Amino acid sequence: MATTMQNTLDILYGLNLKINYEILPIENSLDRVCAEDIYAKSFLPKFNNSAMDGYALIYEDKDNELKVIDTILAGDNNNKLLEKNSCIKIMTGAKIPENATAIIPKEETIELNDNKIKILKNIKKFQHIRYIGEDIQKNEILIKKGENVNFSKITLLSSQGISHIKVFKKPKVIVFASGEELKLHYEKIEDYQIYNSNTPTFVARTKELGCQVNFIGQAQDNVESIKELIQNSLDADLIITSGGVSVGDADFTKESFLQLNFETIINGIDIKPGKPTIFGKINDTFILNLPGNPLAASLIFELFGKIIVQKLLGATNFYHNFIYGKLKENFTTKKGKTTIIPGFFDGEYFEISEKRSAGMVSTLSSCNSMLVLNSDVENLKKDNLVKILPIDWKFFTDIKKDFLTNE
Ligand SMILES: Nc1nc2c(c(=O)[nH]1)N[C@H]1C(S)=C(S)[C@@H](COP(=O)(O)OP(=O)(O)OC[C@H]3O[C@@H](n4cnc5c(N)ncnc54)[C@H](O)[C@@H]3O)O[C@H]1N2
Numbered sequence: 076m077a078t079t080m081q082n083t084l085d086i087l088y089g090l091n092l093k094i095n096y097e098i099l100p101i102e103n104s105l106d107r108v109c110a111e112d113i114y115a116k117s118f119l120p121k122f123n124n125s126a127m128d129g130y131a132l133i134y135e136d137k138d139n140e141l142k143v144i145d146t147i148l149a150g151d152n153n154n155k156l157l158e159k160n161s162c163i164k165i166m167t168g169a170k171i172p173e174n175a176t177a178i179i180p181k182e183e184t185i186e187l188n189d190n191k192i193k194i195l196k197n198i199k200k201f202q203h204i205r206y207i208g209e210d211i212q213k214n215e216i217l218i219k220k221g222e223n224v225n226f227s228k229i230t231l232l233s234s235q236g237i238s239h240i241k242v243f244k245k246p247k248v249i250v251f252a253s254g255e256e257l258k259l260h261y262e263k264i265e266d267y268q269i270y271n272s273n274t275p276t277f278v279a280r281t282k283e284l285g286c287q288v289n290f291i292g293q294a295q296d297n298v299e300s301i302k303e304l305i306q307n308s309l310d311a312d313l314i315i316t317s318g319g320v321s322v323g324d325a326d327f328t329k330e331s332f333l334q335l336n337f338e339t340i341i342n343g344i345d346i347k348p349g350k351p352t353i354f355g356k357i358n359d360t361f362i363l364n365l366p367g368n369p370l371a372a373s374l375i376f377e378l379f380g381k382i383i384v385q386k387l388l389g390a391t392n393f394y395h396n397f398i399y400g401k402l403k404e405n406f407t408t409k410k411g412k413t414t415i416i417p418g419f420f421d422g423e424y425f426e427i428s429e430k431r432s433a434g435m436v437s438t439l440s441s442c443n444s445m446l447v448l449n450s451d452v453e454n455l456k457k458d459n460l461v462k463i464l465p466i467d468w469k470f471f472t473d474i475k476k477d478f479l480t481n482e
């Protein structure tokens with residue numbers, strides 16, 4: 076019996092996986108998931124320092140002529156103290172004298188004779204001083220186990236002199252398809268044959284999502300051929316196949332997996348498109364059998380497969396998130412089934428794709444997101460707020476927009 080969408084999500088959200096880690100230099104850990112909690116080794120700044128090129132002084136002396144008694148450059152270990160009515164010339168980033176209580180930028184002073192300066196502007200106590208620990212406190216958590224390592228985490232790590240971290244190993248994914256009518260894109264085809272677009276699609280998609288992906292060719296539509304590919308893939312964390320899961324005379328995928336002790340976790344999902352989806356495992360290898368229809372396969376992967384990948388990556392943020400947008404046009408559908416609707420979100424409006432037939436291949440190249448409609452939805456009105464799930468979320472546009480926020 077088919078599993079509801081909600082139960083399918085809960086099963087996937089609840090998958091309990093043991094994922095192995097490796098230790099990498101931080102330069103090579105980009106887009107990996109951190110496998111340990113990482114704490115700050117020291118305060119940042121490590122010492123009180125100047126935010127400006129100028130002079131360090133004792134605030135109370137601000138109205139007097141100040142004698143310049145020394146110069147401190149960034150990187151100097153100069154422990155000289157200020158005396159009454161003195162100042163020390165200081166550079167941005169340099170350690171300030173222990174008794175300094177303000178920094179005056181150079182351009183807000185005039186140089187007098189006798190190596191003296193005078194302050195030209197009002198100043199505030201403690202101005203332009205960057206205090207120890209105001210950026211990062213010693214022992215503060217920098218990256219939590221399960222968080223993605225992106226450029227900003229590299230900033231944290233390098234600022235702390237952390238050179239190597241534990242990250243989860245990239246999930247190993249193997250993708251193949253079955254179907255006598257299918258040929259790979261580098262093969263010659265007859266007019267009655269079809270290019271296999273699903274395999275390259277999921278090789279690309281899982282690579283984009285951070286997996287290590289292997290391509291092992293394509294099965295013929297018979298049990299022995301499919302079994303050979305499966306047996307060759309059981310060192311993977313996840314096998315993704317498409318096609319051959321329905322009830323047709325040449326649908327052998329299910330049978331082949333069952334002969335290899337496939338443990339079924341989900342056998343059909345109550346959703347449109349993509350109902351014939353199967354999910355299960357053989358030993359420690361998860362297997363996602365997507366429907367052959369290309370759009371159905373991709374939408375099911377975006378809604379469910381991506382959660383499996385997030386979990387295999389070791390990420391703790393594996394729940395779907397959404398943003399609200401307005402529906403661009405009125406929309407009517409047949410109720411009774413949870414439905415995945417692809418479309419394009421321009422930052423304000425979600426426009427439902429007109430091409431939504433499960434067998435299409437062209438739809439997603441002009442979509443960046445999707446809606447999931449509850450089974451009781453029949454009519455959605457223009458301007459209704461809808462919950463939009465991103466697919467492709469590098470959020471740029473080909474239209475020049477004013478993005479400034481005004482009061
Ligand atoms: N009598 C029924 N027929 C069908 C049902 C049903 O419930 N009863 N379900 C339909 C639904 S829904 C779907 S989805 C498909 C699922 O079929 P399969 O997963 O068995 O896939 P195939 O039959 O092999 O192929 C379906 C379709 O997709 C094309 N295809 C397959 N693989 C690829 C690929 N790698 N790249 C590009 N295109 C592919 C294939 O040529 C077919 O057109 O079953 C319905 N039928």
Ligand code: MOO
Nearest residue numbers: 348349350371433
């Ligand atoms: O559900 Mo099928 O997945 O319509 O193509």
